[in-house]
Amino acid sequence: MRINHNIAALNTYRQLTIGQSAVSKNMEKLSSGLRINRAGDDAAGLAISEKMRGQIRGLEMASKNAQDGISLIQTAEGALNETHAILQRMRELAVQAANDTNTATDRAELQKEVDQLSQELSRIGATTEFNTQKLLDGSFKGIFHIGANEGQNLSLQINDMRGFNLGVAGKVQVEVAGTIADNTTTTDADFADGTYTVDENFNLVDSTGKIVASSADGKTFTLAGTDDTLAFSDVVTKVTISGGNATGITEATNNGLQAGSYTYDDTAKALKDVNGKIVATTTDGKTFTSAEDGTTTVFSVSTALTDGASVEVGGIDISSQAAANAAITTINNAIEKVSAERAKLGAYQNRLEHTINNLGTSAENLTAAESRIRDVDYALAA
Template sequence: MRINHNISAMNAYRMLTLNNSNVAKSLEKLSSGLRINRAGDDAAGLAISEKMRGQIRGLDMAVKNAQDGISLIQTAEGALNETHAILQRMRELAVQSANDTNTVEDRQQLQKEIDQLAQELGRIGNTTEFNTQKLLNGTFNGIFHIGANQNQNLSVSINDMRGFALGMVSGVTYQLTGTLDKGTNTAQDIKDGTYTVAFNSATNKYELKDVNGTVVATSTDGKTYNGSGNDDSITFSDSVISGTVTISGSGATVTGTATVTNSGLEAGVYTYDTSTKKLKNASGEVVGTSTDDKTFTDLNGNTLFTLGAAVTSNTTFTIGGIDISTQTAANAAITSIDNAIEKVSTERAKLGAYQNRLEHTINNLGTASENLSAAESRIRDTDMAKEMMEFTKNSILAQAAQAMLAQANQVPQGVLQLLR
């Protein structure tokens, strides 16, 4: 018998330490609910679990991304619903104006509503936003990230749905000065006064009529008006095809409302300051510039319109809605508005298809996240019933080892019997 080394006690102590460690681990797993609390618990399982967690959280965020995408689409589509309503009203007005029971004055009033509706098309297109991003002015071309990994995305673009893109605006009109040429006559045949410009579809000419409705001059292009039966003629740098022409001071001053091709401006009133070279809209926002007071470009350098001659003073430019001021124009406008309605319908259908697709995407992402969560749980989470069984076993073993350690410590006491 030896007393310097109690091998039985050492063995019992080692087993007690091991069992206490196992009890502590079981308590940690039971209290945290996790089978893997540190890499030492299962190194490979930890790596797999963390990879799955990245996928699960990515899928959950992709669901949110898709939901935000649907919200953006719904915002754009809701605005286009009102665009459709405006176009339907414009078509109604065009059909009404195409009927010759209307007088010139009647059509002028109809044209006023068309002009306001065209301005609203531009306003809707310029102000419809989602999270400060404009949706209907043709600049939105976004990517919705609808997956957990790189390049799992969907590209969405929305076409320009404003009045100009839909063909619902007219040319650029402004007041300009022309010249009266008396030809070989010493007398002025086209007298001073105010004249009305109107298009005659029968002769295919623009006519200059006095207050009595008498035609005093005609033009094929709106730039040069030749007097009826005399040598007088009026020349403008741009086409004067609507509005009025005023002659005063024995022909020294001739003014008219000219129209030039509109290449990008929405309906509304614009002012140009020759000193600053800036073109501003009714809200005072700079929408264009000019270096020569003749050609006007937007802030990206695209040409908006070009005049026949440079303006020499501050000028107001007006852009109305699609022309329904005559029977011929109103009749043609019906087809143009039908085309615009079709464009908006196509765009709304496209957005609706995107929305339906994203709804299916959300369902798929949710299912994938659920299945991955189940797989990750099997790796990372504690089986509470099984672990409780292990805890009970380890707890009993620890108590048994403690009892045996006490017994082992009593063994050396037998040596005293030999020493008596």
């Protein structure tokens, strides 16, 4: 007879403890909805599930990235849509001006609208942006990350759609002219309307004595505190600055060879934008041809001009029947450029839309697979 241990009771207690533990785990699974609440529930399953979760979240974020990319493209394409509308109106005016039923006065009135449209076209190209990034000035070279893993990217470069690159930059009028000589200082940061030729090293100083712009070589200077380069080139002998105040000079000359006044110098040279890109070259100091195709004349000057004389570069000219005919061709070329860019952007947008659909399908199926590993089967747990 044994009186120290009750084996039957111990067995019953052990089975009760096991049952209570199982019930507790099942209740935890039922309440959380997860089969794996801790690594001990399924170590390998947990590792696989976490890897899948990383992929799922990456796919979902990649889909958002693609949607943001579409938004950027739609912003640029919307601006180009307006550019197209402007060019079509300019072409319409050029066709009208090409008809000799119009007098010189009539064409002058038509020219006024063309000039305003040209300026607006250049403004759209220079100011269109998405999340503070310029889109149409030729500087945008973006990478869209459209996958869950490293290197799954899509690159997009938007070409320069400003008036200069399209060949339809607006005309700038100049009223007076003057020269800033060596070591000249100003007592005011504001410039009067007009044209100024920079010959030598100089500083521009406001009324408090603060330097607002300076030049190290007489050809290029930078606005203090903004790093906005004003000059066209570091190889042009002289540079002309259009009127405005010191903080707005860059806008007056723009980043390309816009319409405006330029100083004539009878030597071979190149004109560059502020990024150092050559936009026009000359071998005789008189006729500047486009650096893009080497044949299109950007502007030319008369041999009667003397060294240092100023010349004015116009935009679309419809002041005569011949000029209007030439303008039609120029505008047609601009329309083709914009059409090509819009078509490219549309193709990218369609691609991104398919990318989003594919990412959604991948995320959905991967979520289902992860659920089979991680989530609880209520029928079994109950």
